[in-house]
Amino acid sequence: MKIKTIFLLANGSSILLMTTFLIISYFYMILSVSMIGWLSLLTVLSAFISFLVYYLLTSPVERSIKRLAEEAHHISENDFGTKIPEEGPVEIRSLTHQFNGMSTRLSQSFQALQKAEQSRRELVANISHDLRTPMASIRAFIQAIQDGVVEDPKSKAQYMRTISLEVERLDQMIQQLFELSVYDSGTMQLHKEWTALDQWLLEVMEHKRFILEEQHREVHIDFPERVKEVYMDGEKMKRVLVNLLDNALRHSEARTDIRIRIRQQDRFIFIEVEDQGEGISQEHLPHIFDRTYRVEASRNQKYAGTGLGLAIARHIVEAHEGKIFAASELGTGSTFTIQLPREGKGVTSG
Numbered sequence: 288m289k290i291k292t293i294f295l296l297a298n299g300s301s302i303l304l305m306t307t308f309l310i311i312s313y314f315y316m317i318l319s320v321s322m323i324g325w326l327s328l329l330t331v332l333s334a335f336i337s338f339l340v341y342y343l344l345t346s347p348v349e350r351s352i353k354r355l356a357e358e359a360h361h362i363s364e365n366d367f368g369t370k371i372p373e374e375g376p377v378e379i380r381s382l383t384h385q386f387n388g389m390s391t392r393l394s395q396s397f398q399a400l401q402k403a404e405q406s407r408r409e410l411v412a413n414i415s416h417d418l419r420t421p422m423a424s425i426r427a428f429i430q431a432i433q434d435g436v437v438e439d440p441k442s443k444a445q446y447m448r449t450i451s452l453e454v455e456r457l458d459q460m461i462q463q464l465f466e467l468s469v470y471d472s473g474t475m476q477l478h479k480e481w482t483a484l485d486q487w488l489l490e491v492m493e494h495k496r497f498i499l500e501e502q503h504r505e506v507h508i509d510f511p512e513r514v515k516e517v518y519m520d521g522e523k524m525k526r527v528l529v530n531l532l533d534n535a536l537r538h539s540e541a542r543t544d545i546r547i548r549i550r551q552q553d554r555f556i557f558i559e560v561e562d563q564g565e566g567i568s569q570e571h572l573p574h575i576f577d578r579t580y581r582v583e584a585s586r587n588q589k590y591a592g593t594g595l596g597l598a599i600a601r602h603i604v605e606a607h608e609g610k611i612f613a614a615s616e617l618g619t620g621s622t623f624t625i626q627l628p629r630e631g632k633g634v635t636s637g
C-alpha cells in the first residue's frame with residue numbers, strides 16, 4: 288500500500304468515527320437535529336480540508352521515498368553519484384542525508400575497487416609478458432646448445448652465462464611478485480629495532496661491491512657523525528636502498544659517481560641516492576612508483592627490470608610511516624629520497 292494511501296486512510300478513519308458519532312446522536316436524540324446538521328456540515332468541510340492538508344504534507348515525503356528507491360536501484364546497477372535533495376520532515380531529511388553519504392562512500396569504494404582490479408589486470412598482463420621474454424631466450428640458447436650450433440667452449444660458456452642471467456632475472460621477478468602479494472594481503476610484518484646506520488650502510492655497500500668494482504664506480508657517502516641510529520626494520524630497508532642503488536647503476540653510465548647522503552631534520556632521517564644518469568622526464572616522474580611502470584626507454588634495455596622495485600620500496604617505506612619521492616632532470620640525473628621517522632610510533636628514544 289502506498290504511504291499516501293495509509294495517511295489518507297488514517298484521516299478517513301477519524302472522519303468515519305465522527306460520522307458514526309453523529310449517526311448515533313441522531314438515533315438516540317443526544318443532540319438536536321440542527322446541531323447534528325451543523326456538525327455534519329463541519330465534518331464534511333473538515334474532511335475536505337484535512338484530506339487536502341494530508342495530501343500536500345505527504346507529497347514531499349512520498350517524493351523523497353520514491354527518489355530514495357530510484358537511487359537505490361541505480362546504485363544496485365553501479366550507477367552512483369546522483370544526490371537526492373534533502374527535503375520534507377526531519378526524519379526523511381536525515382534519512383536522505385545518510386543515504387547521500389552512503390552513496391558517496393560506496394562510489395569511492397567502488398572506484399578504488401575498479402582501480403585495483405584494473406591494476407591487477409595490468410600487472411598480470413605485464414608480468415606474463417616479462418616472464419615470457421627470459422623464458423624464450425633460455426629456450427633458444429638451450430636449443431642452440433642441444434643442436435650443436437655452438438661448439439667451441441668459449442661460446443658455450445658465454446651462452447651458459449646468459450642462461451644463468453636469465454634464470455636469475457626470472458628468480459628475481461618471482462621473488463618480487465611474492466613480496467607484493469604479501470604486502471597486498473596485509474601480512475607484512477616489520478621487525479623494527481634500533482639500527483646503527485653506519486653498519487647498515489656498510490652491509491648494503493658490501494652487497495653491491497662486486498658490481499661497483501666491475502663498473503669502476505665511486506659511491507660518495509655523506510654521513511654526519513650525529514646521525515647514529517634509526518628505529519626500523521633494517522633488512523627490509525636494505526631492500527629499499529639496494530633497489531635505489533640498482534636503479535642508479537642501471538640508469539647511469541659506468542664510471543659516473545653515485546652519492547648517498549644521510550641527514551637528520553627534526554624527527555626525520557633523510558636518505559638520498561643521487562646519480563648522474565639519464566634522468567626521468569617530468570611526464571614520467573609521477574608514475575615511476577606505480578607497479579610495472581617503466582619509462583619507455585628502460586623497457587627496451589636488454590636486462591630491463593620488471594618495474595616493481597620502486598612499488599615495493601614505497602610499500603616498505605610507507606609501512607614505516609615514511610615517504611619516498613624522486614626529483615630528476617632529464618639528461619642530468621635523479622635523486623631519490625627516503626624520509627623516515629627516526630623513532631617509530633610509540634617508541635621512546637634509546
Ligand SMILES: Nc1ncnc2c1ncn2[C@@H]1O[C@H](COP(=O)(O)OP(=O)(O)OP(=O)(O)O)[C@@H](O)[C@H]1O
Binds near residue numbers: 592598
Ligand atoms: N635512477 C633512475 N634514473 C632513471 N630512471 C629511473 C631511475 N630509477 C627508476 N627509473 C625509472 O623508473 C622505472 C621504475 O623503476 P623500478 O625500480 O620500479 O623498476 P625497474 O628498475 O624497471 O624494475 P625492477 O626494480 O623491478 O627490477 C624504471 O623502469 C626506470 O624507467
Ligand SMILES: [Mg+2]
Binds near residue numbers: 597
Ligand atoms: Mg628497480
